Amino acid sequence: MTERGPLDVSAVYGLYLGALDLDAERRLPAAGTLLLGARAGLAPSEIEHFDPAWLDRDRMTVTIPPQTDCDCEACADGEPGVWTPPETRAARTIPVGFSARLAxxxxxxxxxITDVEGLLADAARAAPGLDPADVDGDRLARTGVQFFLDVGVSREGIARLVGRDPWSMPGVIRRPDASATALYRERDPPTTIDSVEAFPLTFDPTTFEAEPVDPGDAPEPSIGGPYGAGVDRADGELGQAVRRAERRRHGLPDPTPTETASEPAPASSPEQLLTKPLVANVTARFVSDALDREGVVDGRILLGQEQLLAFTETASAAFGDTDTERLLIPLEAVSDVGFDYVPSDLSAEFESSIAIAHRHGDDQHVLLIELAPSKQYKFRSVLFRLLFNVTPADVANPVSIDGADTGEHAAEMMLYVRPTEIRFGAPTGDAEEFTVPLGQVVHVERDHEYVDTDKRRVLYVSYLLDNRMLTAMVALRDDRLQTLFERFLKRSFQDQVNEIEGIALSAGERDVLAALASADARPDLAALLDVDADRLDAILDTLGAKSLVEVGQSGTALTGRGYLTAVRRTDAER
Structure with a gap:
């Protein structure tokens, strides 16, 4: 079924009136559902799992967490469950203070809010001229993306606000000249009101009859300006775009930079310096040549959506306001990440560490954090997910299958990183979306290739699928991120190699792995190895317990670990 584009302004306005026509118990959740989707861009699942604790009343922002405990039927399946944002979304922070009604x-x-689709259908039935079949939560979310585009937020800014690339959403109208004047383009206003605004629900604070809230009583942000700009770049972009549109509508000139940007309030706690939600908070020792103090210090490391903050124990007790006590690193300033690197002069201090190279002013610096291996794995996993999520890339997949060239050409895609996999989405429809489990990656190699007309660094990533080796060519459009992506994949690959070093195999197990590694597809192992079925089943059960093979209805296939084990054992025996 073809997905439909965004709802127009009149339809959103009519839906809101329909929501106000519902019984008192359903009026608030229906109205909230409508604006959370159509003006904040939340997906249906995010609305259904909305938690009041997600609202930061100081900044008037809503934070979608990376995961949260949930016992609903969809998440729990009879047991305590966990909810995470949909696959096409991500943890993020969304401003709501730009609209008094939304706030x-x-x-x-x-x-x-339970039964999002039912609330929308009931509101559509009560609205004049709307067919309930034309309204659903996904279409509402696309409407929110179109709103951000019309306001004048950039493509990158919208990706941060909604957790995905806006060009990948059907029916969204691209505005390459992204101007806030589009917000108040001329159109016939809804006939039910005397409004001169193109988005009356968003910007007209007049209370409707039977409205469950009074927009005039909406809480105002106390941090980051009147639109909840906070410290997030996309939030600020949205707030500034709305302010420009308001001024232009009243015939006033665009604000000067000093009028647009509000002075941030002094931070009284480390969390106020970070874009929420916080995703890591560890006690650690660290050293940095960017701090105006020498030697290793005790402190904490916080990781937010867009920044890393290292601060000393002194600052922890009474949060310092000088660069001698804290180091705030925007993630966009991170140029490299190293593992298990300890300079010789610190070898007596650190046993295991992460080194983060970053720009600080005009200089390059390194933050060295001591982390135990158990903490290091989780920290770097989260760090890389934040660095890469919703990153544009040119990808050809597969460029080869079992070594045979496919002739596939590169197409624009978006990279999404998950704890155990990388996924490439296709915003333009010119390529097929695909997912690579990290555990199935068996080779990573850097090279230089022509992509379009430019010679660029690329990564060839080989992975297993149905016992066949596919190779994808990946070239991120940002050189800095390409370097980090190579570091990320090679480290994940090395982790897998390290895990197989101590695996003990019997002669029968080695034979099965070698047969699978040399076969073109899924072979008849019993015939190939001349072994009886019971013996083969026992070997496969043992290999499966070691995560070296997967046994399914279509046969037996090697896992990435199994392939690497087979190849390395074969090479060692030569």
Whole structure:
């Protein structure tokens, strides 16, 4: 079925009136659902799992966490479950203070909103001229993306606000000249009101009859300016675009930079310097040549959506306001990440560490953090996910299958990183989306190739799928991120190699792995190895317990670990 594009302004306005026509118990959740989707871009699952704790009333922002405990039927399946954002979304922070009505509704919601689709259908039935079949939560989310585009937020800014590339959403109208004047383009206003604004629900604070909240009583952000700009770049972009549009509508000139940007309030706690949600908070020793103090210090490392903060124990007790006590690193300034590197002069201090190279002012610096291997794995996994999520790339997949060239050409795709896999989405429809489990990666190699007309660094990533080796060519469009992506994949690959070093194999197990590694597809192992079925089943059970093979209805296939084990054992025996 073809996915439909965004709803127009009149349809959103009519839906809101329809929501106000529902019974008192359903009025607030229906109105909240409508604006959370159509003006904040939340996906249906995110609305259904909305938690009032996600609202930061100081900044008037809503934070979608990377995961949260949930006992609903969809998440729990009879057991305690965990909810995570949909695959096409990500943890992020969204401003709501730019609209008094949206802010008032979000502030009034007391819990999760169940039956999003039912609420929308009932609001559509009560709205004049709307067919309930034309309204659903996904279409509402696309409407929110179109709103951000019309306001004038950049493609990259919208990707941060909605957790995905806006060009990948069907029916969204691209505006390459992204101008806030598009917000108040001329159109016939809805006939039910005397409004001269193109988005009356968003910017007209007049209370409707039977409205469950009073926009005039909406809480105002106390940090980051009147639109909840906070410290997030995309939030600030949205707030500034709305302010420009308001001024232009009233015939006023664009604000000067000093009028647009508000002076941030002094931070009284480390968390205020970071874009929420916080995803890592560890006690650690660290050293940095960017701090105005020498030697290893005790402190904490916080990781937010867009920054890393290292601060000393002194600052932890009474949060310091000088660069001698804290180091704030924007993730966009990170140029490299190294593992298990300890300079010789610190070998007596650190046993295991992560080194983060970054720009600080005009200089390059290194932050060295001592982390135990158990903490290091989780920390770097989260760090890399934040660095790469929703990253544009040119990708050809597969360029080869079992070594045979396919002639596949590169197409624009978006990279999404998950704890155990990387996924490439296709925003333009010119390529097929695909996912590579990290555990199935068996080779990573750097090279230089022509992509379009430019010679660029590329990574060839070989992975297993149905016992066949596919190779993808990946070239991120940002050179800095290409370097980090290579570091990320090679480290994940090395982790897998390290895990197989101590695996003990019997002669029968080695024979099965070698047969699978040399076969073109899924072979008849019993015939190939001349072994009886019971013996073969026992070997496969043992190999499966070691995560070296996968046994399914279509046969037996090697895992990435199994392939690497087979190849390395064969090479060692030569």
């Amino acid at each position: 008032a509704l979000v502030d009034a919601i007391e819990g999760s």
